[in-house]
Amino acid sequence: MQEEPEVKDESKTPRRKHRRGLTRIAAACERCRRRKQKCDEKFPTCGPCAAVGANCVLSERLTVVAQASPDGDDALRDELRHLRAQVTDLSQRLAQEKERSASVTQNQELKHDSTSPWTTGQPERLGNAGHEAASAVKRRQSEFEQGYYGRILRPTFGTAHQSRVDAGDKSSAWSLWKDDHSVETPSEHPQAENIASHEDHGLALTNIFFDQRWPHLPILHKPSFMRERFEPFARGEELSGVGRLQLFMVFAIAALEQSRVKGKHSYSHRDLFNIAIRDLNSVLTSEDPECITSLLLLCMYGRTEPQSVNMWHTTGLALRIAIGVDLHRAESIRHMDLMQAEMSKRLFWGVYAMDRSMSIYLGRPLGIQDADINLPFPLQLTDEDLENMNHNTVLPRTRADVKDMSTFIHLIKLRKINAEIYRTFHSVTTNYLSGAELDRVRQDLYSQLNEWLITAPRYSFTTSMFQSPEWFQTAYHLAVISLYRPSYAQATPSIEALQLCADSSISLISCYGSLYAKNKVSYSFVALSAIFMAAVTMLYSLRASPQVRKDLTRQVIETNINSSLMLLRGISNGREVAERAAHVIQGLGNAVLSLFDNEGLHRTNTGNDANEKQNVDREFLSWFGLKSRMMKATAPAEIQGEQIQFPELGNMDGSDDPLATLSVDMAWEDLFAQGFGMDSSTGMDFFPHSGF
Known part of the structure; x- marks a missing residue:
C-alpha cells in the first residue's frame, strides 16, 4: 500500500516575507515606495494615489534596466521616459485648470442661479450644515466683491460728500462730473453672448477695436488674441474667466466706437460690458500680464463711461502690479524672447500713459517718476512683424505704418512732456522759481512741444482718430494751454502767455470741430474736458488782456463760443455733464462779450x-x-x-x-x-x- 504524503499544517508554518516566484512591481511610484505599499503601476495615476487624490510621480529606483542592445534600445527608452514625464506634467496642469474652472463656475452659480439650493436655501436638501456652508460661501464672496469687484466699478468722480476738498481746488473734471448720475444702469440679463456667431458682428467689432482704438493703447497682440480668444469663442468653446472678460471688453470698447454710426444690428456697449464684468473676480487671480491687460481694457472703457469704472483706482492698481514685477526696468526683459519683451514694453508704457493722463486730468500725483524708469520704448514693429520676424534680425520700420508702434511711441513722448509741465507748474507744493528761471524752463518745454508736433507721424489713410493730423494738433494745443495758463507756479500769466493761451484754445476748438465734422471724434471725459478747458482758457485770456481783445472781434469770439457749445453738446450724446459745461461757457462768454x-x-x-x-x-x-x-x-x-x-x-x-x-x-x-x-x-x- 502506497503511503500518502504527509500534509503540513500551513497555519503553524511561518509565512515567508519574500517568496520566490512572486511578481514584483517593477516601478512603484514615489509615494507608494515611500509608504512601502503595493503600487498597481497604473499610468498616469496609480490606484492608491488616485484613491486619496495624491500627486502620482513615477519612480525609477526599482525599475529593472535591461542591458543595452546595439540596436538603439537606449534611445527609445529615453524617449519613452521623456514622453511619460510630459504626459504627467500635462495631466497635472489639466487637473489644476479643471479645478480652477469648477471653482469659478461654482461662484457664478451661487450668484446668478436662482434655482440653486445655495440661493434658495431649501432645508430638506441642505440641512443645518448645508445652510452654514452656504452662508460662509456667500459671506466670503461678498467680502471679495466689496474689496475688489465693487471698488473697481465705482464711479471715477465721487459725490461731493465723499471728499472734503473744495471742487474749486481740483481740476475742472471734478467740478463737472461730481454728482453726475446720468449714465443708465445696464440691463441685468443682457442677451448678447451669441454676438460672435451672429452675422460676423463679433469679428466686425474686433476689427473696429484694432483699427480705431488699438493704435492709442496697443496692449493686445492681434494674432494671439484671435487665436486664443476670438476663434475658440466663435467655435463655441469655453474660455477662461480672464479670457472671456478681455474678449467682451474688446467688444464693448468697439461698440462705443460704433455708436457714432447707428448700425442695423448694433449691440449695446453697456450690455457687452455687463457680460464682461461677470468674470471680473478672475482678473485679480490671473497672471500679472493678463491682470494688467484686463485692468487697462477697463480703463479704456472708463474713458467714455467714467460712471462705470473707477479710473483712478484701476489705473493705480495696474501700475502697482507692473512696478511690483519690475516691468519699468530694462533688466526684467533681458532674458525674454522678442514677443515677450515687446509685449512687456507695450504693457508698461500703456500703464505709464494711462497713469499720466489720469493724474493730470484728476489733479493728483504721478504714480511713478521718469527717473525710476530705464525700460526702452517698444520697437516700431507691427503685430505681424512680431509674429513672423526672427528676433536675431529685428529691423524697426523706417516709415510710419498705421499698424505699427509709431503712434504709441509718439504718445509716450508727449506724456513725458505733459508730466514735466504738470510737475513744474501744477504740483500743489511746487517750488517758486525766479521769473527768469521760470521763463527758461517754460521756453524749453515749449520747444519740446513744437519739435513733438513737427515730428508727428503722418499716415496716408487711417480710420483711427488718434492717427489723424487733427488729433496731434489737439494734443499739442492742450499741452500749450497747460504750460501757459494760470498755475501754482505762476498765477498771473504775462501778456505773451495769455496770447499763446488764446491762440492755442481757438486752434484746439477748431481741430475738434474738424474731427467732429468728419465723424471721427469719440466721446470721452478727456475730450469733453479738453474742449471745456480750451473754452475757459480762451475766455480767461480775453478777460485778462485788453491786447488779446484788441486782436479779435466780437463776432469772432461769438463764433468760437458757439463752436465750443456745439462740440460739447454734439459729442456727449445728450449727457448731463455736457449741459453743465455748456451752461458755464455760456455764462462766462456773456461776461467776456460785455467787455467788447x-x-x-x-x-x-x-x-x-x-x-x-x-x-x-x-x-x-x-x-x-x-x-x-x-x-x-x-x-x-x-x-x-x-x-x-x-x-x-x-x-x-x-x-x-x-x-x-x-x-x-x-x-x-x-x-x-x-x-x-x-x-x-x-x-x-x-x-x-x-x-x-
Missing part, C-alpha cells in the same frame, strides 16, 4: 458791477483748480503806490511767513481802474469762497 461794448469798457464800477466781476474772476481761477491760491502770488505788486498785504490769512503753503501778498496784473486791473474800495475788505471778502 463801449459802455462795458468805460462805465464806472458800481457795487453790483464790482461784485459781478469778482464772481467772474473767482470762477475763472476756480476752473483752473486755483481757488485756494488766488491770494498767493509769485511776486509783490503795487496798486496806486501801495502794497496790499493780508496778515490774517497767513501763508497758503503752510510756512511760517505770516504775510500773503496779492498780485494784481491785467487779469484784475479793471477791478481797480475806477477806484474799487479796499478799505473794509479782507482777502476773504475780496475772493469769497462760495464756489460756483
Whole structure:
C-alpha cells in the first residue's frame, strides 16, 4: 500500500516575507515606495494615489534596466521616459485648470442661479450644515466683491460728500462730473453672448477695436488674441474667466466706437460690458500680464463711461502690479524672447500713459517718476512683424505704418512732456522759481512741444482718430494751454502767455470741430474736458488782456463760443455733464462779450458791477483748480503806490511767513481802474469762497 504524503499544517508554518516566484512591481511610484505599499503601476495615476487624490510621480529606483542592445534600445527608452514625464506634467496642469474652472463656475452659480439650493436655501436638501456652508460661501464672496469687484466699478468722480476738498481746488473734471448720475444702469440679463456667431458682428467689432482704438493703447497682440480668444469663442468653446472678460471688453470698447454710426444690428456697449464684468473676480487671480491687460481694457472703457469704472483706482492698481514685477526696468526683459519683451514694453508704457493722463486730468500725483524708469520704448514693429520676424534680425520700420508702434511711441513722448509741465507748474507744493528761471524752463518745454508736433507721424489713410493730423494738433494745443495758463507756479500769466493761451484754445476748438465734422471724434471725459478747458482758457485770456481783445472781434469770439457749445453738446450724446459745461461757457462768454461794448469798457464800477466781476474772476481761477491760491502770488505788486498785504490769512503753503501778498496784473486791473474800495475788505471778502 502506497503511503500518502504527509500534509503540513500551513497555519503553524511561518509565512515567508519574500517568496520566490512572486511578481514584483517593477516601478512603484514615489509615494507608494515611500509608504512601502503595493503600487498597481497604473499610468498616469496609480490606484492608491488616485484613491486619496495624491500627486502620482513615477519612480525609477526599482525599475529593472535591461542591458543595452546595439540596436538603439537606449534611445527609445529615453524617449519613452521623456514622453511619460510630459504626459504627467500635462495631466497635472489639466487637473489644476479643471479645478480652477469648477471653482469659478461654482461662484457664478451661487450668484446668478436662482434655482440653486445655495440661493434658495431649501432645508430638506441642505440641512443645518448645508445652510452654514452656504452662508460662509456667500459671506466670503461678498467680502471679495466689496474689496475688489465693487471698488473697481465705482464711479471715477465721487459725490461731493465723499471728499472734503473744495471742487474749486481740483481740476475742472471734478467740478463737472461730481454728482453726475446720468449714465443708465445696464440691463441685468443682457442677451448678447451669441454676438460672435451672429452675422460676423463679433469679428466686425474686433476689427473696429484694432483699427480705431488699438493704435492709442496697443496692449493686445492681434494674432494671439484671435487665436486664443476670438476663434475658440466663435467655435463655441469655453474660455477662461480672464479670457472671456478681455474678449467682451474688446467688444464693448468697439461698440462705443460704433455708436457714432447707428448700425442695423448694433449691440449695446453697456450690455457687452455687463457680460464682461461677470468674470471680473478672475482678473485679480490671473497672471500679472493678463491682470494688467484686463485692468487697462477697463480703463479704456472708463474713458467714455467714467460712471462705470473707477479710473483712478484701476489705473493705480495696474501700475502697482507692473512696478511690483519690475516691468519699468530694462533688466526684467533681458532674458525674454522678442514677443515677450515687446509685449512687456507695450504693457508698461500703456500703464505709464494711462497713469499720466489720469493724474493730470484728476489733479493728483504721478504714480511713478521718469527717473525710476530705464525700460526702452517698444520697437516700431507691427503685430505681424512680431509674429513672423526672427528676433536675431529685428529691423524697426523706417516709415510710419498705421499698424505699427509709431503712434504709441509718439504718445509716450508727449506724456513725458505733459508730466514735466504738470510737475513744474501744477504740483500743489511746487517750488517758486525766479521769473527768469521760470521763463527758461517754460521756453524749453515749449520747444519740446513744437519739435513733438513737427515730428508727428503722418499716415496716408487711417480710420483711427488718434492717427489723424487733427488729433496731434489737439494734443499739442492742450499741452500749450497747460504750460501757459494760470498755475501754482505762476498765477498771473504775462501778456505773451495769455496770447499763446488764446491762440492755442481757438486752434484746439477748431481741430475738434474738424474731427467732429468728419465723424471721427469719440466721446470721452478727456475730450469733453479738453474742449471745456480750451473754452475757459480762451475766455480767461480775453478777460485778462485788453491786447488779446484788441486782436479779435466780437463776432469772432461769438463764433468760437458757439463752436465750443456745439462740440460739447454734439459729442456727449445728450449727457448731463455736457449741459453743465455748456451752461458755464455760456455764462462766462456773456461776461467776456460785455467787455467788447463801449459802455462795458468805460462805465464806472458800481457795487453790483464790482461784485459781478469778482464772481467772474473767482470762477475763472476756480476752473483752473486755483481757488485756494488766488491770494498767493509769485511776486509783490503795487496798486496806486501801495502794497496790499493780508496778515490774517497767513501763508497758503503752510510756512511760517505770516504775510500773503496779492498780485494784481491785467487779469484784475479793471477791478481797480475806477477806484474799487479796499478799505473794509479782507482777502476773504475780496475772493469769497462760495464756489460756483
